[in-house]
Amino acid sequence: MAKLSVIIPTYNEEDYLEDALKSVSFADEIIVVDSLSTDKTVAIAEDYNCTVLSRKFDNFSNQKNHAIEHATGDWILFLDADERITHSLKLQIEEAISQNEFSGYKLNFPHFFINRFLYHHNNDVLRLVKRKGVHFTGLVHEKLNVEGKISKLDAPVLHYTYKGIRHYISKKDSYAWFQAEQLLKKGKKVTYFHLAFKPFYRFFSSYILRGGILDGVAGLAIASINAYGVFSRYSKLILLQKQMN
16 A cells, blocks of 8 residues: 655644654654754654754755755655644545545645634645655745646645734744745846735635635634735835835
């Protein structure tokens, strides 16, 4: 039977990691690539007999590509410490890798925010892939590159994305710097269109088009913070461009 490796990137995830590890205990191998945590993250990983790779963080793609080099499974499942594989998804994963029909599978991520799962604010993300030739590109919201046909598994991943509104906004700001740096390298120019219309459209898309309005106050908060994240990205790009002039 095909073997499965799980790769989990971490940095100070002592409050979340153990439950993530329990949810993928069916895997043949678990690799934790840690960005020099200062809490008990590494100790928890070692208690669960994980392979621990300690590496100073430079960007998300390099962290995961480093772990891929050490994976031995035929398939790799990429999981974050705040994500959980349900029993129903476990069964679908095992069936998928045994059939060997596709090169990768997207998984469904309903987000958890303000003590509830937001089923109208979810993403389908490529996370389960054949190991051979797979690699990541991009500094943030990195792209997983794989050759061959891609399918999708229906059972959701439980994703405890946001530890509160402050954490979510902080996360958006952190990602915005990486995104701004990518845009700077591409020579992107910022206009009023980027600062005004794009944040508005992100709010409209999240709250109306994707049904966030049906998630109540939580849906409104997510849509608003997402719009802020877009504005933050282009504001930071302006700052980076001024530093170069």
